[in-house]
Amino acid sequence: MVIKAQNRMLYFAVLAGILFLFLAALGPGIFSSGEIRVNSWQYRVFDVLCHQDPERSFTFSGVQMAVCSRCLGIYGFLAISWTGLPLYAYFKNSSNNRELVWLIIAILLNLTDLIGNYFEIWTNTHTSRLILGSLFGFSIPLILANEFFNLKK
Amino acid sequence: MENEQVQPSYWNSVIIASLMVGIVVSLFSIIGGYMMLGNEPDGAMFNSSQLFQALGCLIGAFGGIFVNWHYAKGYDITYKIGKGALLGLLVGLIGTIFTVAITQLWNVIDPSYQEALMEWSRQNVEAMQMTAEMKEQMMARMEDPYSLSNIAIGALTMFAGLGILNVISGLIGAKVFASEE
Numbered sequence: 001m002v003i004k005a006q007n008r009m010l011y012f013a014v015l016a017g018i019l020f021l022f023l024a025a026l027g028p029g030i031f032s033s034g035e036i037r038v039n040s041w042q043y044r045v046f047d048v049l050c051h052q053d054p055e056r057s058f059t060f061s062g063v064q065m066a067v068c069s070r071c072l073g074i075y076g077f078l079a080i081s082w083t084g085l086p087l088y089a090y091f092k093n094s095s096n097n098r099e100l101v102w103l104i105i106a107i108l109l110n111l112t113d114l115i116g117n118y119f120e121i122w123t124n125t126h127t128s129r130l131i132l133g134s135l136f137g138f139s140i141p142l143i144l145a146n147e148f149f150n151l152k153k
Numbered sequence: 154m155e156n157e158q159v160q161p162s163y164w165n166s167v168i169i170a171s172l173m174v175g176i177v178v179s180l181f182s183i184i185g186g187y188m189m190l191g192n193e194p195d196g197a198m199f200n201s202s203q204l205f206q207a208l209g210c211l212i213g214a215f216g217g218i219f220v221n222w223h224y225a226k227g228y229d230i231t232y233k234i235g236k237g238a239l240l241g242l243l244v245g246l247i248g249t250i251f252t253v254a255i256t257q258l259w260n261v262i263d264p265s266y267q268e269a270l271m272e273w274s275r276q277n278v279e280a281m282q283m284t285a286e287m288k289e290q291m292m293a294r295m296e297d298p299y300s301l302s303n304i305a306i307g308a309l310t311m312f313a314g315l316g317i318l319n320v321i322s323g324l325i326g327a328k329v330f331a332s333e334e
Contacts, residue, residue: 010235014324017317024313044310048178049211049318051204078321100329144324147234 003086004152011148015082021045022079025067029060042066058126069126070110073133081141088142089149099143106136161228163220163240170220170244174213174315175251181209182252183259183266190269196280214318216248217241221326231333234324241323245316253308260299267299 005011023030028040046052046066056068065072081088110132117124124132185206192202220240225231260267278288 007233007235010238014238014320017320021314021317041310044307045314047203047206048182048209048311049207049214049314051207053204140321140325144234144328147324147328 001090002152003090004150005086005148006150007148011085018075018079018082022075025065025072025075026060027063027065027067029063029065032061032063040066046071056126056129058130068129070129070133073130073135074137077134077137078140079137081138085141085145086149089145090151092145092151099139099145103136103139103143106132106139110136160230160232163224163236166220166224166227167240167243167247169223170216170240171247171251173219174216174244174248174319175255178209178213178248178252178315179255179259181212182206182256185209186266186270190273194273194277194280196277196282213248213252213315215322216244217319217321217323218326218329220244221323222330225327225331230331232327232331234327234332237323237325237327237331238320239323241319241321241326242316244323245319246312248319249308249312249315252311253304257304 024042024045027042043052043066050067050071052064052066053068054064056070058065058069058072067075113124113128113132116122185202188202188205217237217240220243221237224240275292278292281288
């Protein structure tokens with residue numbers, strides 16, 4: 001069995017976009033450390049996409065990342081999952097199409113966590129937000145696997 | 154596979170979705186700005202009103218799904234996933250232009266809004282726990298909101314995020330609503 005690729009240009013264009021988002025999400029700390037750079041382009045890319053609360057964000061080289069821990073999980077695992085699409089397509093059982101269900105479950109888990117934390121039913125942590133964000137980010141590309149890679153017997 | 158016959162124009166769907174994105178993002182941004190003005194500057198680098206603004210933009214990132222739903226279901230057609238990505242990219246681009254236009258229009262409706270935001274930001278920097286030198290540097294970097302280059306840079310950085318996310322949501326929208334499977 002071999003993997004047959006299609007829409008290659010689109011796959012690599014989206015990969016470039018996702019990697020750009022992931023690198024930007026790591027914040028200005030990947031280039032230098034120390035000084036606060038509130039006007040850095042990384043912060044500006046995400047200032048309308050993420051609340052960028054310092055208390056809910058990881059740091060890189062001592063500098064706050066451009067996104068919160070949940071968004072870091074989303075963009076990080078979006079990049080990992082997109083890169084690993086050929087591998088996923090190879091092992092995927094073509095008779096089951098549960099990726100949309102996984103995506104909906106990931107969205108519902110994140111919404112439940114947001115609501116539970118907002119109403120102080122529980123208190124989420126950096127790690128729990130990162131894991132839940134990762135589930136969401138990871139499940140997004142899987143739904144598109146067959147559009148880019150198919151098994152050829 | 155794409156339908157053999159010539160497909161109808163997608164511009165109607167793109168403009169509707171872009172307008173929706175522009176209105177939602179700018180509305181949440183403007184309301185978030187007023188929420189920020191309602192609070193005392195406390196020296197925090199980021200504030201709670203940004204959560205509200207980010208919510209608007211996250212909704213805007215679903216423009217790619219909306220445009221594909223509107224186009225595919227409106228004309229009852231199917232098409233390749235690349236077209237879905239293109240529709241998402243166009244919504245990200247035109248939605249950004251609408252957002253900038255609506256925000257600038259609001260500056261005409263309420264000219265004191267941007268001035269108040271700038272003043273609030275200055276007071277916030279003053280309240281920050283940092284050296285006087287760093288405060289001076291931050292003050293110097295505060296940008297003129299009416300400068301054309303700053304508006305263009307703001308639009309470009311917004312498009313970088315919103316554009317890529319709308320391409321991905323466009324792919325999902327095409328897969329869900331326009332796929333022949």
